[in-house]
Amino acid sequence: MAEKTVLIIGGGVSGIQASLDLASRGYKVYLVEKSPSIGGRMAQLDKTFPTLDCSMCILAPKMIDCSHHANVQLLTYSEVKRVKGSRGNFLVTVLRKPRFVDETKCTGCGICADHCPVEVPNEFDEQLGMRKAIYMPFPQAVPRSMTVDKANCIECGLCQKMCQAGAVDLKQEPKEVELNVGAVIVSIGFDLFDPTQIPTYGYGRYRNLITSLELERLLCASGPTGGHLIRPSDGKIPRKIAFIQCVGSRDRRFGTTYCSSICCKYSVKDAVLIREHEPNTMVTIFYIDLRAFGKGFQEFVNRAKSEYGVRFVRSSPGEIMEDPVTKNLAIWYEDTVAGRIESTEFDLVVLCPALVPRADARELAKVLGAEVDSYGFFKAADILTNPVDTTVPGIFACGYCLGPKTGDIPDSIMQGSATAARVAEVLERV
């Protein structure tokens, strides 16, 4: 029955939490995810703040619960195309993109990928590593199935030949399924601001200039370098690393005038991790304000300064220049406390970009009939009285797609539970 069924769009930690909460209350949950696996951003991270626990170790059990729970049906590699109806009775058309692999048969052994001749940049590794045209996005993927990237596949058929389980089906067609649900939850998360919009930084031109998400992939044991922090240009261990805060955030030139709220925290976390791992590597953080609110964060910053020797410079740098031979980067900045304008050379520079709505958020909002705010985040029906309701009755939202007032992982999980409670409340009254 529709009143006991819920659709959740977006398989990050927020959507996963909402799925589990609702499933354990007896609701049937369809969890739709655009990419081949659930997990979202948290799966890309190395360690989480402030306990410095391994991110995947916390997330993976929840992902597995989702795949095993009788009340949760995963619809990965799928997109929501049309929504009709109203609260209590939505008719949703979901497009199941063909992954050319039978999920029920695939064991995830990976022999197909070993033999696939095509190599392309891996989106999960933020284009830093490579994957094959037939691939699993990361080792702990849920569902544990390979997917064929048809755009890059040359249709040589080797994967099909090598597969022992007969799971490869290169003739799969896209399929539309109709779902009848009582409520919808949107938890599609965020994208990163594109730093090429700031030409004076040189992102895209300089090899050793990376974003914080790229750094996470370099630090992560499942990443392209096996967890070894090395410079993209020459594979050497960086000895002088700089973080630059507020790249695009708090910047009226790009419309992202808000503070993205988690970057100060994660950069300090990353700085401490790096210092722990490589005591001979110096880390400097260039910031405008150090926003470390909440329980334990200010203390963590203090420890970063006193115990771990992380250097903090109050300055928003203006430009970065590359040494053509060493590929080291010189940052030009004014140390606003000393009042000195200088340039310092680093061998790796990490940009902390603003977190922005996903490129497809507006389109999804249109499909749902929901409003977005001027930044493109989903608008809450009322931020005080109905903070996780969207402007469409029966459609709710949680996580960063609601905007940066949500903080880090605990906040996203909290909101996931909040929307689950709202959905249950609303559907019980229908």
Place this chain on the structure above:
Amino acid sequence: MLSELDFDFMQKVANTPRGKGILLCIQCGRCSSGCPVARLTSEHNPRRLMEMIILGFKKDVLPTQLPWYCLSCFTCLDRCPQGGDVGEVMFAIRNLAVRQGNIPAGVAAQAKSLYETTRVINPIRTALDKRESLGLGRITTDGLEEVQKILKKTGMEKIVKSP
């Protein structure tokens, strides 16, 4: 000394047509890090100048050389994330400095030339002759009367005529 600060200075600058950006400055220093002059001399530092205005150091800004190092290249303005409009604020304090009689000789000479001939620099005799030999139009002072009327109305005439 605190008693020498003018706590209204920031608002005074903010009330000028080009100065309102001073209210938005968060002192991030991005302006200074791009300034070509600041890289060459520690005398000039856009962020510090904004700081001095915000804190009320009127006596240490308006009568000094500080407003006159700026190239008006607008690099600072382009980089400011908050709309502090440093390059514009520079004009605002220069306007205020001029009213106090602080005006470099080069600027005063250009202003005087503008008032007397409608142009800040004029061609010398040989250039005028060359012009004529090439058949190019004459350089005139046709607009002088109107220009002088305008400058009288705006009050710049007084500035030009004062010693």
Place this chain on the structure above:
Amino acid sequence: MKYAFFLGCLIPARELSYEVSVRKVLPKLGIELVDMEGANCCAPFSIQSVDHASWMALAARNLCLAEEMGLDVMTLCNDCYESLLMVNTILKRNPTLRNQVNQILSEVGKEYKGKVDVKNLVDVLYGDVGVSKIKSAIKEPIDGLKVGTQPGCHMTKPKRIHFEVLRGFNDLDALVQATGVESVPYERKEMCCGGPLRDINDDLARQVSRQKLMALKNAEVQAVVTVCPFCFLQLDLGQLEVKRHFNEEYNLPVIHFIELLRIGMGMKLEDWEVKAHRIPITGILKERI
């Protein structure tokens, strides 16, 4: 296309060759220039520093003259461009300021109505004439020349007035490439030439142009292509001043884009025009001149 031709002060005083080249080339590309009778100084940054209302009124007076002619304005100098463009943009958007300025202009029987646009030479060549037309006007491409272009501060900043990011850079480079010349990237291309501090703080002005020359030399360009007479002055005559004060030789000829175009279109420069370049251009453009 017809434009009200705003010459400014610097060109008639010191760079007659720029004016001559413009008057020779533009009609051949279908652009007609009408002189603005009785125009006054645009009110460059030095005057803007003296008094705000005077700047607005002086610039607006020029815009009124163009309105009376019924033509958009074309400037050559970047300072003139920025001054007129800023005032035009501000007055079009802000009725209060417009009324204030018109009150001053009423003294001389003029009224700013916001009917014209302000363009510079690069706008006109890129937008009205277009790269392909320029390419076909080139009789013989100027091959084998690597240059660094100097678009100048006030053609490209502040970006919110000039609307498009990197505007002016890409336009000018595209125009340069159309003549067969190769435009090479160099460090801090956006940086000022130092011109605005000339006669106000010559020492600093020299140091700034020296930084520019160093960056150009490091990129191993053979010449510098300018569009603004101030940039030309700072980098050409300024090179001799830098040589005198810092004892450094750069040997970087500086040439205006319009002169490059003129040469590419098969017209020869006269002797006095060649000599107007303090750093000789005969080396890089030998037979073409």
